[in-house]
Amino acid sequence: MKLVDPKKTIEVIQKQDFSFRKRFGQNFLIDMHVLEKIMDAAAVTRDDHVLEIGPGIGTMTEALAERAGYVTAVEIDGDLIPILRENLKGYENVDIIHGDILKVDINKLVEEKNGGRPIKVVANLPYYITTPIIMELLEKRVPMISATVMVQKEVAARMMSAPGTKDYGALSLAVQYYCRPYYAATVPPNCFMPRPNVDSAVIRLDRYDTPPVSVRNERLMFDLIRAAFEQRRKTLVNAINGSGRLAITKEQAAEAIARCGFDPMVRGEALTLEQFAALADALA
Numbered sequence: 001m002k003l004v005d006p007k008k009t010i011e012v013i014q015k016q017d018f019s020f021r022k023r024f025g026q027n028f029l030i031d032m033h034v035l036e037k038i039m040d041a042a043a044v045t046r047d048d049h050v051l052e053i054g055p056g057i058g059t060m061t062e063a064l065a066e067r068a069g070y071v072t073a074v075e076i077d078g079d080l081i082p083i084l085r086e087n088l089k090g091y092e093n094v095d096i097i098h099g100d101i102l103k104v105d106i107n108k109l110v111e112e113k114n115g116g117r118p119i120k121v122v123a124n125l126p127y128y129i130t131t132p133i134i135m136e137l138l139e140k141r142v143p144m145i146s147a148t149v150m151v152q153k154e155v156a157a158r159m160m161s162a163p164g165t166k167d168y169g170a171l172s173l174a175v176q177y178y179c180r181p182y183y184a185a186t187v188p189p190n191c192f193m194p195r196p197n198v199d200s201a202v203i204r205l206d207r208y209d210t211p212p213v214s215v216r217n218e219r220l221m222f223d224l225i226r227a228a229f230e231q232r233r234k235t236l237v238n239a240i241n242g243s244g245r246l247a248i249t250k251e252q253a254a255e256a257i258a259r260c261g262f263d264p265m266v267r268g269e270a271l272t273l274e275q276f277a278a279l280a281d282a283l284a
């Protein structure tokens with residue numbers, strides 16, 4: 001019986017006397033169809049080295065080990081490490097690492113485990129740190145073909161959203177600068193044990209070789225984006241001027257916005273990625 005079977009998950013949890021830790025975002029997958037959807041979306045083959053973040057009791061790890069060349073799985077909860085080792089002892093292509101993914105040097109891990117060649121990330125992410133994990137993968141430029149991740153549905157909407165919508169923000173722009181996002185599936189709470197309070201979604205982010213827009217100073221562009229959305233109800237001029245992270249005067253901001261041909265009263269939430277890049281170039 002596979003680990004994804006609810007009866008098997010219960011058996012493992014009871015046998016090992018495991019207690020769920022809410023603070024680690026532990027909602028284990030117990031739905032075979034959803035597991036298959038994740039595997040289809042991730043399109044893992046024997047040529048792939050997979051990094052799994054938060055393997056839990058090994059439900060996805062088991063499915064990944066049957067498809068991938070190698071799986072490296074990083075789990076924070078020490079109580080799960082012996083359970084993972086026991087559940088996955090039949091697979092020689094799995095390495096379990098006990099650690100906090102936000103403290104692991106992922107680039108170094110990819111270098112050590114896969115000679116620096118791009119990996120595929122597959123994860124049912126702990127919801128309390130979804131955005132920091134995604135930002136870490138993107139901003140640290142982890143060599144990565146794709147990241148297929150289960151996230152809260154609302155976070156998936158933020159990753160996919162376009163200017164002028166309520167979900168549009170710094171996460172949308174960061175994801176869309178580095179990756180092309182595909183929405184793979186909506187997943188209801190009853191597919192997990194214990195059940196989360198919200199719907200979830202599977203999303204795949206395909207890393208671009210080259211970002212879709214070019215910008216001279218990437219850092220400045222992302223500082224402008226953060227400034228714009230930290231105070232999203234303000235006009236862009238005032239948001240830039242009021243931001244502690246930018247040493248740009250109101251006059252300089254207004255002049256650059258005019259030079260780009262934007263409305264002087266424009267808000268950041270109306271600007272596309274290309275327009276943020278143009279503004280960064282005007283201010284560079």
Ligand code: SAM
Pocket residue numbers: 024025026027028029053054055056057058059060074075076077080099100101102123124125126127129
């Ligand atoms: N992959 C399993 C599944 O699908 O059933 C478990 C998914 S559960 C949503 C999230 C997992 O991430 C838990 O096992 C949790 O302990 C682990 N986790 C939480 N924070 C973590 C961190 N900072 N680093 C590594 N793993 C973490």
